[in-house]
Amino acid sequence: MALRPCVVVHYHEISLKGGTRPLFLRQLLRNLETATVDLGPRRIRQLTGRIVLALPDETNADEVTARVTRVFGVANCALGYQVPSQVDAMESAVERVIEGRRFETFRISARRAFKTYPLTSVELNRRLGAFVQRLRPVRVDLHGAELDIHVEVLPAETFVYADRRPGPGGLPVGASGTVAALLSGGIDSPVAAWRMMKRGCRAILVHFHSVPYLPPTSQAKARALAERLTAWQYRARLYLVAFGEIQREIVLTVPAPARVVVYRRMMLRIAEKLARQSGALALVTGESLGQVASQTLANLSRIDEAATMPVLRPLIGMDKLEITAEAERLGTFEISIEPDADCCTLFVPKHPATRMTETEVRAAESRLDVARLIEMGLSSVEMATFEFPVEADGSSPG
Numbered sequence: 001m002a003l004r005p006c007v008v009v010h011y012h013e014i015s016l017k018g019g020t021r022p023l024f025l026r027q028l029l030r031n032l033e034t035a036t037v038d039l040g041p042r043r044i045r046q047l048t049g050r051i052v053l054a055l056p057d058e059t060n061a062d063e064v065t066a067r068v069t070r071v072f073g074v075a076n077c078a079l080g081y082q083v084p085s086q087v088d089a090m091e092s093a094v095e096r097v098i099e100g101r102r103f104e105t106f107r108i109s110a111r112r113a114f115k116t117y118p119l120t121s122v123e124l125n126r127r128l129g130a131f132v133q134r135l136r137p138v139r140v141d142l143h144g145a146e147l148d149i150h151v152e153v154l155p156a157e158t159f160v161y162a163d164r165r166p167g168p169g170g171l172p173v174g175a176s177g178t179v180a181a182l183l184s185g186g187i188d189s190p191v192a193a194w195r196m197m198k199r200g201c202r203a204i205l206v207h208f209h210s211v212p213y214l215p216p217t218s219q220a221k222a223r224a225l226a227e228r229l230t231a232w233q234y235r236a237r238l239y240l241v242a243f244g245e246i247q248r249e250i251v252l253t254v255p256a257p258a259r260v261v262v263y264r265r266m267m268l269r270i271a272e273k274l275a276r277q278s279g280a281l282a283l284v285t286g287e288s289l290g291q292v293a294s295q296t297l298a299n300l301s302r303i304d305e306a307a308t309m310p311v312l313r314p315l316i317g318m319d320k321l322e323i324t325a326e327a328e329r330l331g332t333f334e335i336s337i338e339p340d341a342d343c344c345t346l347f348v349p350k351h352p353a354t355r356m357t358e359t360e361v362r363a364a365e366s367r368l369d370v371a372r373l374i375e376m377g378l379s380s381v382e383m384a385t386f387e388f389p390v391e392a393d394g395s396s397p398g
Helices: 021-035 061-068 089-099 121-135 187-196 216-233 242-253 256-277 295-303 320-330 358-365 370-379
Strands: 006-008 043-048 050-053 075-084 105-112 147-153 158-161 178-182 202-209 237-242 383-388
Touching: 006 061, 006 121, 006 158, 021 043, 021 061, 021 147, 043 256, 061 075, 061 358, 075 089, 089 242, 105 121, 105 187, 121 147, 178 187, 178 242, 178 256, 187 202, 202 216, 202 256, 216 237, 216 383, 237 242, 237 370, 242 256, 242 370, 256 295, 256 358, 256 370
Parallel strands: 105 147, 178 202, 202 237
Antiparallel strands: 006 050, 006 075, 043 050, 075 158, 147 158, 237 383
């Protein structure tokens, strides 16, 4: 019997939605299409409680499955086989699933999506389990089996698979709107942007650099990080903002202890302009409470006052070890720790203020032409675009 390979996709959080569930599912279907578009023909279908990517053969099956595990909204997925809902067809699929595997214990996990099927789930488990034992000298273990064979029975078709792989969970990118994420060359900000993508947001990326006062290494890192993040949202825009001259003017005017807070306020003002031009509804930063002098609660409050749209900080309650571990899982850590010099290291005072008041900030900025500095930053912007998939050498078109 011919077995049709497929990737079976399950979602979790989306299933908890009420009337908006169709919106989230449509976005998930679009993202699955985009994530696998270059891997040859496949048909994507939404079925009850699952999505199935039907493949013509197994040529790119492993790569399709790997791509699906990086699509936000996916709880888990598995490479399996689609067969008619007949026991002999299920047995053929089970035989193919165990082919070439070495295992001593197994279990069959059969589920019926409709209750009028002539065999119950328990009866299917027994029938298919006995079939496996006729093929192999193995035993059933319902609690710690080395191999768990899943059988999902629908009215017209059945899906058989093992090796269920976890997805990232969350919500499909694009379902929750757009945010503007400030992207430094450090460890924290890429993780913050990724976390917002996991909540269904598409992120435009804004990087502040200090060329010509510093070499362009931070721009190169920002591009590399943007490429890595593009694998999770498929398209990205990176805005590169020259900030060195703005910093120089702040240094000439603002008392040293206040400069870091004033820098951050100027960054938010410029990023907000770019956000509004792009239709973004919020700003995102990688700040964590108390991590450095500018990230005390008092200073964060002063920084937020410069923006008129929400400032989201998905890492606010995490410590550096937790953020670093997530960066390593994401694959941005090695890029972030490459040596560079960015605007955060230029003109930074030795003893920055940790608890600035609103009056102190107002006084510090009173002699600055804030509007002119904002326009200076906006006029310097260069934009780079990234599309998924990246090229074989790791680069991305655009």
